[in-house]
C-alpha cells in the first residue's frame with residue numbers, strides 16, 4: 001500500500017498559513033498530485049474553509065479546539081477516514097495559530113496510521129513584523145512563537161514587504177539562532193516553491209516539546225458574531241481603530257451598505273485587508289485575542305447594525 005506524505009503547517013494567528021496553503025494546492029494540482037487538506041480552527045466557525053473549498057481538493061475541518069491538545073484524538077479519526085476514502089499523495093494539516101507543532105506530530109504518530117503515513121515535517125510561517133515587536137506580546141504567546149520556530153523544518157519569514165532590509169536581517173539572525181537546522185526563506189504572501197520543503201530531510205527524534213501547552217494557558221478567546229444586516233463602512237473603521245492591541249486576528253464576511261455583496265475581511269496585527277466577494281456569503285466574523293471584553297465587543301457590533309436601522 002502506498003504511504004501518504006503528511007505536512008504540518010504551523011505559525012501564529014494571521015501569519016500567512018492559509019495563504020501558503022492556497023499556493024501549495026495550486027502547485028500540487030499543477031504537478032498532478034492528489035492531496036487533501038485538514039483545517040483546524042479554534043472557534044466553532046471556519047472562514048478559511050471557504051477559501052480552501054474553492055480550490056476543489058478534499059478537505060476536512062476540525063472545530064472548537066486545538067488538535068495538539070483538546071481534540072487530538074479526533075485528528076487520528078479524521079486522518080483514518082481520509083486515507084480510507086481517497087488515494088492521496090499528500091495531506092496538509094493547517095493547525096490553529098495557537099497549536100504547539102510537536103504535540104500535533106505526537107497526535108499523527110498513531111500506531112494505527114504508522115504504515116499509511118509518511119511524516120514529512122513542520123513548516124512554520126512567521127509574521128516577521130509581529131516577531132520583531134514580540135516584546136508587546138504576553139510571555140506565553142512569546143514562548144509559543146519560539147516553540148513554533150524551534151521545532152520547524154522549514155521556516156517562512158513571511159510579510160517581508162512590511163519590514164526594511166536591515167530589520168529583516170535582524171529577524172533572520174534571531175530566528176537562525178533559535179533553529180540553525182531549518183531552512184529559512186523570506187516570503188511575500190507565503191510564496192514558496194513546493195520543492196523548497198518537499199526535498200528537505202528532517203529528524204523526528206530530536207524533537208520534543210519543552211513545555212506542555214494548552215489553549216487555556218494562552219488564554220486566547222474567540223468571539224463569533226453574525227451580522228443580521230449590512231453596516232456602515234465608516235462606522236466599522238472607527239470601531240476597528242478603537243480595538244485593543246490584544247485583538248490578534250479578525251476574519252470573516254461583512255456586508256457594507258455601499259455594496260451588494262459582502263467583503264472577505266482579514267485583520268492581522270493591526271493591518272486590515274478586504275476582498276470583495278461576488279456571491280452572498282454568511283455574514284460571520286471571528287475575533288481572536290486575549291483579555292477581550294466579549295460582551296462589550298458583541299454589543300459594539302450590534303450597535304453598528306442598529307445604527308442603520310435607526311436612520
Ligand SMILES: Nc1nc2c(ncn2[C@@H]2O[C@H](COP(=O)(O)OP(=O)(O)OP(=O)(O)O)[C@@H](O)[C@H]2O)c(=O)[nH]1
Nearest residue numbers: 013014015016017018019097159188189266268273
Ligand atoms: N502585507 C502582507 N500581508 C500578508 C502576507 N501574507 C499574508 N498576508 C495577509 O495576512 C492576513 C492573514 O493571512 P492568512 O494566510 O489568513 O493567515 P493564517 O495564518 O492562515 O491566519 P489564521 O488562520 O487566523 O491563523 C491576510 O489578510 C493575508 O492576505 C504578506 O507577505 N504581506
